[in-house]
Amino acid sequence: MADVITYREAVAEGIARELRRDQAVVCLGEDIGKAGGVFKTTQGLFEEFGPGRIWDTPISEQAILGLAMGAAMTGMRPVAEIMFSDFFAVCWDYLANEMPKMRYMTGGQVTVPLVVRTANGGGLGFGAQHSQATENWALTIPGLKIAAPSNPADVIGLIASAIRSDDPVVFFEHKGLFASKGPTAPAGHVVPLGQAAVTRPGADITVVALAATVPMALAAAEHMALEGVSAEVIDLRCLVPLDMAAVLASVGRTSRLLIVEENPYQGGWGGTVASIVADEGFELLDAPIRRVAAACVPLPFADALEKQVIPTVDSVAGAIRALLAY
Amino acid sequence: MTTPTVAAGTIGASDLLALYEQMAVIRRTEKAAHDLFLAGLVKGTTHLAAGHEAVAVGASAALRPDDYVFATYRGHHHAIARGATPEECLAELMSKATGVCKAKGGSMHLTKASAGMLGSYAIVGAHLPLAAGAAWSAKLRGSDQVAVAFFGDGATNIGAFHEALNIAAIWSLPVLFICENNFYMEYTPIGSVTAVANPAADRAPAYGIPAEIIDGNDVVVVADAVSRAALRARSGGGPTLLEARTYRHFGHSRTDPATYRPPEEVQEWLARDPLDIARARLAEFGVPVERAIEADDRAAQVVAAAVAAARAAPSPDPAGAFTDVWADGGSQWRT
Numbered sequence: 001m002a003d004v005i006t007y008r009e010a011v012a013e014g015i016a017r018e019l020r021r022d023q024a025v026v027c028l029g030e031d032i033g034k035a036g037g038v039f040k041t042t043q044g045l046f047e048e049f050g051p052g053r054i055w056d057t058p059i060s061e062q063a064i065l066g067l068a069m070g071a072a073m074t075g076m077r078p079v080a081e082i083m084f085s086d087f088f089a090v091c092w093d094y095l096a097n098e099m100p101k102m103r104y105m106t107g108g109q110v111t112v113p114l115v116v117r118t119a120n121g122g123g124l125g126f127g128a129q130h131s132q133a134t135e136n137w138a139l140t141i142p143g144l145k146i147a148a149p150s151n152p153a154d155v156i157g158l159i160a161s162a163i164r165s166d167d168p169v170v171f172f173e174h175k176g177l178f179a180s181k182g183p184t185a186p187a188g189h190v191v192p193l194g195q196a197a198v199t200r201p202g203a204d205i206t207v208v209a210l211a212a213t214v215p216m217a218l219a220a221a222e223h224m225a226l227e228g229v230s231a232e233v234i235d236l237r238c239l240v241p242l243d244m245a246a247v248l249a250s251v252g253r254t255s256r257l258l259i260v261e262e263n264p265y266q267g268g269w270g271g272t273v274a275s276i277v278a279d280e281g282f283e284l285l286d287a288p289i290r291r292v293a294a295a296c297v298p299l300p301f302a303d304a305l306e307k308q309v310i311p312t313v314d315s316v317a318g319a320i321r322a323l324l325a326y
Numbered sequence: 327m328t329t330p331t332v333a334a335g336t337i338g339a340s341d342l343l344a345l346y347e348q349m350a351v352i353r354r355t356e357k358a359a360h361d362l363f364l365a366g367l368v369k370g371t372t373h374l375a376a377g378h379e380a381v382a383v384g385a386s387a388a389l390r391p392d393d394y395v396f397a398t399y400r401g402h403h404h405a406i407a408r409g410a411t412p413e414e415c416l417a418e419l420m421s422k423a424t425g426v427c428k429a430k431g432g433s434m435h436l437t438k439a440s441a442g443m444l445g446s447y448a449i450v451g452a453h454l455p456l457a458a459g460a461a462w463s464a465k466l467r468g469s470d471q472v473a474v475a476f477f478g479d480g481a482t483n484i485g486a487f488h489e490a491l492n493i494a495a496i497w498s499l500p501v502l503f504i505c506e507n508n509f510y511m512e513y514t515p516i517g518s519v520t521a522v523a524n525p526a527a528d529r530a531p532a533y534g535i536p537a538e539i540i541d542g543n544d545v546v547v548v549a550d551a552v553s554r555a556a557l558r559a560r561s562g563g564g565p566t567l568l569e570a571r572t573y574r575h576f577g578h579s580r581t582d583p584a585t586y587r588p589p590e591e592v593q594e595w596l597a598r599d600p601l602d603i604a605r606a607r608l609a610e611f612g613v614p615v616e617r618a619i620e621a622d623d624r625a626a627q628v629v630a631a632a633v634a635a636a637r638a639a640p641s642p643d644p645a646g647a648f649t650d651v652w653a654d655g656g657s658q659w660r661t
Contacts, residue, residue, distance in 0.1 A: 026466060052466070058496070063455045063489035070459020070473070073444055074394060076466060078459075093486075097449050098456070107428030108650040109439040142659070143651055166653030194661065245661035276660070 008178040010152035010185075011041035011117075014159035015079060017187075019049050022077060025163055028055040028064055029081025029117075038083055039119050039178055061087050065094035065116065069168075072114040073102070077163055085120040085134040085172065092137075099168040100143025113166045115159070120148070120172040121212055121262055122310050128298040131306070133262035135210065136269045138170045139239050145193055146239040148172040150214035152182040154237060157191030165193060174211040194241025198250065202232035205256040205320055208247055208273060210236045213260040213311060220316035229324055239269050247273060248281045255286040256323050260316050265293035287326040292319045332387050334553035337546050339611040343621060345387055345545050346604045349379040350625035352403045353601060355412040358633050359402065359419055359433075360576060367637070368419045372433045373400035377543075377575035380600035381506050382407035384548025385474060388556055394442050394460040394473040396453040399434035400506075401446030404476055409441035413632035422639035429642045430650065451481040454490035454503065461494065461501035461559075470560040474502040474552075480511030482525040491533040491567070500559035502552065503535075503567040506542060512578045513586050527569040535567050542570025543600040546607055572600075 005013065018025050027045065029037075033056040036043035046054045057064050061082055068080035082088060088095060095116065102110045122131035138146050145167050149155045155173070162169035199214060200221050209217040214235045221231035232250050236243060251257050257277055259270035270291040277289055295309045332341050356376040362368045375382070382403035389395070397404035405415055410426050418425030419433050427437055434448040444460065447453035457475035464471040481487050482505065494501050505526035509516055522528035530537035538555075541547045548570060555566035573595035577584035584592075605618050651657035 055497075058489075058492060060489040060493060062486045063458065063493045066452065066455020066486065066490065067459035067462055067493065070396075070456035070461075071463035071466070072459075073456070074460045074463040074473075076463045093449050093452050094455075098447070098452055102445065103653070104650045105427060105431040105435045106437040106439065106445065107425075107430045108655070109427070109437055110444065111653055113653075142657075240659050242660040 003183060004181050005152045005184040006178065007152050007155055007180050007182070008039060008041050010155035011159070011173055012043050012045055013184070014156035015042065016045060016048060017156070018160060018163040019045070019053055024075065024077045025079060026053050026055065026071070026076055027079045027081070028057050028068060030057055030059055030083050032056060032081050037081070039175065041173060041178070042081070061091035062094065065091045068114050068116070069094060069099055069112060072112045073110055077113050079115045079117060079163060082116060082118045084130050085118040086129050086132050088118065088134055088137060095138065095144065095170065096141050100141050104143065111166050112168050115162045115169045115171050117171045117173060119175050121174045121176055122299050122306060123176040123212070125301060125303060125306065127301045131299045133294070135172055135239055136263040136267055139269050139272065143168070144240060145169040146172070147193060147237065148174070148211040148239065149237060150177065150211050150235050151180070153185040153189065154191055156185040157189045158193070158237065160190045161193045169193070172211060176212045180215070191237065194238050194243055196237055196243035196246035197235045198232060198246070199235045200231065200233040202230040202254065204230045204254055205258060205323055206232050206234060206247070206250040206254045207258045207260060207316070207320065208234045208236060209260045210239070210269070211262070213262055216311060216313055216316055217260050219313045220320060223313065223317050224320050227321070229320060231320055242272070244273070244276050247277065248284070251277060251281050251284045255284060257285065257289045258319050258323055259289070259291045260311055261291065261293045262310055263294060264296050265291060266296040268293045287323050290319050290323055292316055331390060332549055332553065334550045334557070337549055339608070339613050341387070342546065342604065342608055342611060343613060343617055345383050346601070346608060346618060347621035347625055348383045348407060349545065349601055349604060350622050351412060351628055352379045352382065352406050354625050354629040355406060355415065355632070356402060358416060358629055362416070362420060362633070363580065368433070369421065370432055371579045372419065373579045374576040375400050375403040377573050377595070377600070378506055378508070379403055380545040380548050380604070381476070381504065381542045381570045381572055384545040385504060385552045387549045388552035389472070389474065392442060393471050394444050394457065396444055396457040396460070396473065396475045397446045398453070398477055399446055399448040400478065401436050402433070405436035405438055405443055405446065408438055408443035410436060410438040410443065411632065412629050413635045416632050417636040417639050420636050421641065422636055423642040424636070424639040428646060430646070451477065451484035451486035453477070454481070454486055458490045458494045458499050458501050461499040462497060464500055472500045472502060472556050472559045474504060476504050476506060478511065479505060479507040479509065479516040479525045482529060483520060491530065491535055494565040495533045495535050498562065498564035501565045502555050502559060503565060504552070505567070505569045507569050507571050508574050510574070510578070510587065524569055526567055530567040535565050537567040537569065539569045539571065542572035543598050544603050545600060
């Protein structure tokens with residue numbers, strides 16, 4: 001295997017490793033088989049594992065998630081794909097009412113070990129119904145675990161944890177990262193759910209990011225280094241479990257916090273992170289907590305318009321500059 | 327209470343007497359639930375299945391213990407037919423620690439996973455894809471289990487019903503879709519909101535699924551039809567849809583008096599009470615009426631004891647609110 005792998009190849013590689021490891025793992029979704037996925041994130045799985053493990057479904061998102069859940073309740077470990085995270089809205093009952101509540105409302109009688117994978121996020125000109133970052137939708141539901149990797153090795157390590165988890169996991173794959181490259185993961189690589197990574201150490205400010213905002217934050221940090229600012233970048237990797245210990249420890253070192261999120265400011269996940277730091281880390285802070293998030297408008301189509309709405313390296317660098325000047 | 331497993335056309339006198347007794351237990355449990363609700367001892371809501379007993383008991387008789395059943399919020403009869411006790415069901419309704427779901431589910435979510443009763447679902451139609459998924463799982467594992475989704479006539483107009491039927495057909499899944507058509511979606515006659523006369527059975531041909539309309543108040547008819555459909559599913563024949571015609575003896579929920587139903591219609595259906603039909607069947611078998619009376623007496627004792635035990639049971643430990651979210655037993659979501 002090459003030492004460098006793309007994010008999209010890492011998705012297929014991570015799933016393949018689990019399919020080889022455990023016969024209970026089975027995949028279903030639209031165009032995931034012979035077509036290899038509309039984003040080519042399941043390329044090669046059908047050829048290696050065949051139609052008994054890789055199932056092409058009709059365009060029936062409720063059936064996809066419902067079948068995955070019924071199979072998970074009866075001994076399988078399904079990996080279901082919802083092609084775009086925007087489509088969660090047509091099968092939301094399963095994500096909001098069924099998967100996360102079944103164990104609880106049966107008093108622990110039922111286990112739902114499944115993964116719902118989805119292509120998430122904007123920046124590619126897909127317009128308002130195919131570009132949203134919807135991690136915050138899932139974050140509103142107690143009972144769902146949420147992973148959103150930022151690089152190929154984490155894709156492999158987190159999908160392993162997600163598939164092996166006995167809890168339902170929503171796995172966000174960022175469309176804007178599919179072509180990005182990084183070191184591949186060694187055999188047996190597993191990244192535990194709920195363990196953030198310090199991807200760039202720094203002393204002056206903590207920048208908390210997730211998925212595509214991680215490389216954005218790193219680029220902004222590099223830029224600000226030219227201005228003499230030492231920014232620490234934290235890749236949350238997961239929203240549930242949420243590694244607030246890592247965030248609070250970092251803020252303890254830097255005394256400033258910027259959160260960079262792609263979902264709208266209104267109801268975005270950064271609000272939860274900010275509220276916890278305000279509550280439990282108030283005395284660590286030397287400046288207000290700031291959030292760079294998407295504007296509260298539907299996502300426009302044209303690049304010139306879309307970049308006005310979602311965070312950019314420039315908007316992140318600008319926010320770092322402003323917080324350092326506070 | 328164990329249910330005999332019967333093949334089509336093979337129900338004998340002793341089987342039928344056991345099924346009759348089980349129906350009597352369910353009827354009395356539902357009456358008890360109604361009375362306890364009126365007494366303020368059951369909070370929230372209940373959707374009673376009195377009148378529907380033959381569907382649950384007949385189907386359970388035709389299924390194996392390792393088959394999977396998915397029911398709706400009107401599901402007390404299915405829980406008991408699959409092996410939940412009246413005591414643990416009533417305790418659940420009464421918010422007691424001994425409830426079948428530790429008082430975390432309530433009336434609408436009775437579940438007895440150890441008996442293959444994989445839940446009662448309160449979002450209409452949601453569980454049809456789940457049953458198809460359990461059937462898919464059986465197929466993937468190479469077992470010959472079948473899965474059954476029981477649902478009301480109202481569910482036939484929601485998308486999940488149609489998505490489930492289509493995928494069950496194309497993947498030839500061992501799943502039975504059993505509609506309990508009681509002719510009312512909540513307070514509205516199903517015929518007034520449905521494009522076809524038979525809300526479930528008339529849709530099945532669109533998906534190439536064989537369908538049958540059956541008398542849902544005759545436990546023998548139900549057991550025979552489910553037995554045939556299960557055999558077909560186990561042998562790789564794919565899904566079957568059954569539309570079992572039945573009728574609620576109570577309203578939709580809580581204290582609904584169901585005044586929207588014409589009195590003559592109600593009388594007609596009360597005259598076709600599934601317990602009366604089973605008693606007539608017993609007489610046809612030559613079973614002395616005393617046997618049925620004895621079964622009724624035993625059912626009365628079981629339910630009276632269940633009510634007493636549920637009343638006496640403790641409330642749940644408040645700490646239980648924070649258990650069973652995750653597979654590790656806890657609810658921690660952050661560090």
